[in-house]
Amino acid sequence: MKDSLIEILVCPVCHEPLELKDARRDEKEIISGFLRCEKCNHDYQIADGIPNLLPPDMNN
């Protein structure tokens, strides 16, 4: 995923902004890492460039 995508993403549960953590990148994009919601205390995983922003109860 591109960095610009983070600007339009929020937590799907509380709609607060997300903070990028532990990002690993190639030349163009973020390949893996986490998008952290401080309010919900939840990390949304980025894997193979695709961020998983399903609410936590849908990931179980």
Add this chain to the structure above:
Amino acid sequence: MTAETSSRPLYHIFTRIPQRYDLINHVITLGMDTGWRSRAAQACLEGRPNRILDICCGTGDLAITIAKLADYSPEITGADYSRPMLEIATAKAKMLSQGQNIRFIHADVGRLPFPNGSFDCIGISFAFRNLTYKNPETPKYLDEILRVLRPEGRFVIVESSQPGSAFIRFFDHLYLRCWVFPSGYLLSGNRGAYRYLLDSALHFYSAEETQKFLLKAGFRQITAHRFFFGAAAVYAALK
């Protein structure tokens, strides 16, 4: 898997056979889905929106078609709850999007990860029926679509419909029973999913009923363009 996802038979086809999903769609629609989707993409691009969201994007066909048809560089985002579909969408977009900016995210339409009013246009290709046919979550989905659409933003739907003429409807239902269901079942191996598709297509709204449904949900200035004697339609509605 949650109760919501396990109760929807199409979830299995979305997660288990994505490699064949595009092929099955082309076969069961006799290749007509491509043209109908192009009409929806053109409707999405009316007014040259900057931010476009393709919900229930599956393997990304609507998002990629929008990217191909755009003569400018909109930000196109695809969202779907099936990770395998998104992996195919990402790979296809790299090959087919002609350098346009398409991003895919794993998300559910009922709880979208975007602020209010984020998008100028939202499109949905052959999945509106899944969100609204005998689905108890329908009000949540429509509220969420309206939430992330900006005021005056457009919602574009391409979906199967009911032909107005009883004579044409008879042959349309014959086609659904004798071609769509058996070919989908044989190619996918998933009887339940294509039984659901058959039942939902046989009983889904006509174009007039869909327009009334959208009006009741809070959309306005709703237009419908019918195809294949009314067996499919592209709708555009404003928030």
